[in-house]
Amino acid sequence: MEKQINVGMLGFGTVGSGVATMIRENEKQLSQKLGAAVKIKKIAVRNIEKNRDADINGSELTTDINDVIQDDSIQVIVEVMGGIEEAHQAIEKALKASKAVITANKDLMALHGHSLLKLAEEHQADLYYEASVAGGIPIIRTLEDGLASDRISTIMGIVNGTTNYILTKMKEEGWSYEHALKEAQALGFAESDPTSDVEGLDAARKMAILATLAFSMEVYLDDVEVTGMTNITAEDMALAEQFGYSVKMLGFAEKDEDGVDVAVEPVFLRSSHPLAAVRNEYNAVYVYGDAVGETMFYGPGAGSMPTATSVVSDVIAACRNILLGVAGARHIDYVNDRQIKKEDQQHAQFFHRLLVKDKIGVFSSLTDIYGKYEASLSSIIQRPGEAEGEAEVILITHPVSRKNHHKIIEELNGSDVVKSIISQYRVEGGDR
Amino acid sequence: MEKQINVGMLGFGTVGSGVATMIRENEKQLSQKLGAAVKIKKIAVRNIEKNRDADINGSELTTDINDVIQDDSIQVIVEVMGGIEEAHQAIEKALKASKAVITANKDLMALHGHSLLKLAEEHQADLYYEASVAGGIPIIRTLEDGLASDRISTIMGIVNGTTNYILTKMKEEGWSYEHALKEAQALGFAESDPTSDVEGLDAARKMAILATLAFSMEVYLDDVEVTGMTNITAEDMALAEQFGYSVKMLGFAEKDEDGVDVAVEPVFLRSSHPLAAVRNEYNAVYVYGDAVGETMFYGPGAGSMPTATSVVSDVIAACRNILLGVAGARHIDYVNDRQIKKEDQQHAQFFHRLLVKDKIGVFSSLTDIYGKYEASLSSIIQRPGEAEGEAEVILITHPVSRKNHHKIIEELNGSDVVKSIISQYRVEGGDR
Secondary structure (H helix, E strand, C coil): CCCEEEEEEECCCHHHHHHHHHHHHCHHHHHHHHCCEEEEEEEECCCHHHHCCCCCCCCEEECCHHHHHCCCCEEEEEECCCCCHHHHHHHHHHHHCCCEEEECCHHHHHHHHHHHHHHHHHCCCCEECHHHCCCCCCHHHHHHHHCCCCCEEEEEEECCHHHHHHHHHHHHHCCCHHHHHHHHHHCCCCCCCCHHHHCCHHHHHHHHHHHHHHHCCCCCHHHEEECCCCCCCHHHHHHHHHCCEEEEEEEEEEEECCEEEEEEEEEEEECCCHHHHCCCCEEEEEEEECCCEEEEEEEECCCHHHHHHHHHHHHHHHHHHHHHCCCCCCCCCCCCCCCECCCCCCEEEEEEEEEEECCCCHHHHHHHHHHHCCCCEEEEEEEECCCCCEEEEEEEECCEEHHHHHHHHHHHHHCCCEEEEEEEEEEECCCC | CCCEEEEEEECCCHHHHHHHHHHHHCHHHHHHHHCCEEEEEEEECCCHHHHCCCCCCCCEEECCHHHHHCCCCEEEEEECCCCCHHHHHHHHHHHHCCCEEEECCHHHHHHHHHHHHHHHHHCCCCEECHHHCCCCCCHHHHHHHHCCCCCEEEEEEECCHHHHHHHHHHHHHCCCHHHHHHHHHHCCCCCCCCHHHHCCHHHHHHHHHHHHHHHCCCCCHHHEEECCCCCCCHHHHHHHHHCCEEEEEEEEEEEECCEEEEEEEEEEEECCCHHHHCCCCEEEEEEEECCCEEEEEEEECCCHHHHHHHHHHHHHHHHHHHHHCCCCCCCCCCCCCCCECCCCCCEEEEEEEEEEECCCCHHHHHHHHHHHCCCCEEEEEEEECCCCCEEEEEEEECCEEHHHHHHHHHHHHHCCCEEEEEEEEEEECCCC
16 A cells, blocks of 8 residues: 555645645645655644635644644644744644644744754754745755855845835836835735835844855844835935936845844845846845855745745655655754854945035035045935025945944934935945 | 765866865865765876876875776765766766766766666666756756646746857847857857857757756657757847847747647747846746746856856765665656657747838738738738838747748748748747
């Protein structure tokens, strides 16, 4: 008789039902690949009545998570219920029972990934989480296997589809931020409360996960410097284009001899950069390795079927390990000690747009401030302001520390020649 | 004492020395990841004198390939010597001795991949070949693992850096084909005899390998329909831009219920397509899966260190399998029976630029020809020709079979209203 591996699912929302559909539709292919059948035996749902009509193909429905986790015949647990506490407890129990766990839960992995991966190793279980970052893009395996031999120094990512969709529509269709957000909500990309997307928190979670993996170092959500995108204006986008940039909401994870620097923020990105061509709700992760150089991995960042693709690929990997008797064999020990850069060690270029008094000596007052904090300027342009006696000054700095950048902003705000700081952006891809 | 895995290398050219450098420089990281040291014990070279000064870090040099393959202490063979016959024999011997083999040899894999993979399975050995397609891009693992759960219907690839570099420079710098080719040769992208690149043979080899893997079907080099790029002109590129396309040299591998269709040819690619933004010598592979949708994997297609990255990632995977006792455990049986589409089953859109007689009735003569072979037209534009009594007609067809397309070209050539077919291209991304 053919071997069979039983899978238990926690949650049966859009991703969960996508997973079930894929496993059923590819039944033959899966069993041919693995030499064993894969069957979803039990599914834990909140409401059995609601799911009774769903296409569950012979799986048993239960409202009790433990009913799934404690079933000895189930070797693989797929967690697609979301949320933190309940999911955390469930995954801990499953790992302690040496079951393989597949999760799509980025919130959980960003907060408890380190301890869960340790727990998995202790109990010789696999914990896979490909779907937690950039939905359908196999970026976790790429960092773990494909680029395993290389030393990665930079990751830049468009890892939030909502913000990229909004920025694309603002740029290409001339829509306002509000209009683009509403459209994203109507299309189901953005939540009714978009805070976590537009304030950069969702992207920060993913960047913490990617940084941990790429640099083999414990990186936490709190280490990520986050700036939201709600201040981006159509005017800034037009200005960016004039200078040869595109405005993007980007995640950064960088490592050098001083340590690691992780940030999420609005950026003037050089238009020739591969990430600048990533449009609409698509995600992409750009990886720079010392040996391989520039690479980029592009695809859908969310959605039921793309996310299910990653979950089921993880299920296949976990099943293969079980069948070969090598589950939980991967060492997750971090190669590098935790070393997060302080503000005076983090360097970036910045774009400033200032409204200043149009009088003699303004330029030298300004350049004095930048000079005081060791920020040399790569561009400086003055143009007339809207009102009499005002001028607009646009500056792009060479790399400067974040600490000094904050001080510059502070002094500009206190300066009697500066009426206001209209906008500020990080600048990237300028010198490559 | 720490475990050690001995590696033997066949060949020590640019890629080979890159591999040796990476393994040496990442010694600690590798041993921490694997729980075993990786050491290059022997290197087979053509000329020991020539390599004596190279940084071989204690490896033993030999001119006898068998001296490496038959060394019982060597468990992993890295083939970076290139060529077909000698490499083929060497790999066969190594696999028969149940050693893991890593190869960067696309020519060999395109010709003998099927039989070598079978041989590997018979002898419980791993045969990895990530570096054989698109140098530093981990596309083989992505198809095998990351998208393992999905059904892939289309692969489109910029898998030859030389041709993409030439086309980029023709478009962006206005260089002639000859000038761009010379520059590519000076920079080391193009060989002194560029035939295999510009005639599409190099890309065809890679597409045969990718199609085999993506569709889990035996696909051979001879199945690939190949058209070279030497007829592309600056004028056509400008025309493409006017219509919203970029001219690219693309590989295609497509599968539907009728079978598989693999081609390499010059294409008018819709400028919003992710592949259209791939510039210079970079490679990218676009993969469309039923569930995941659009994905793309971008990076360097060649070069010593990028290619070495893929080779060493394969070495790590092979070593891990050896240490876990699961070498050669992957089933490579093809899921699908071989089914290659005939010319009347292959469909594509085409762009034609014709020089015609400028007289009444020309349009209806032309549309008669297209109509006769079931090609409806999506665009048709007439503009004055250079000489008196001539006109230029530009047509873009809706999808038409290759068989009918050939017949149309034949009839156009025989028609008394058509003076010449100035150019013809496949058109892609028009309707998405």
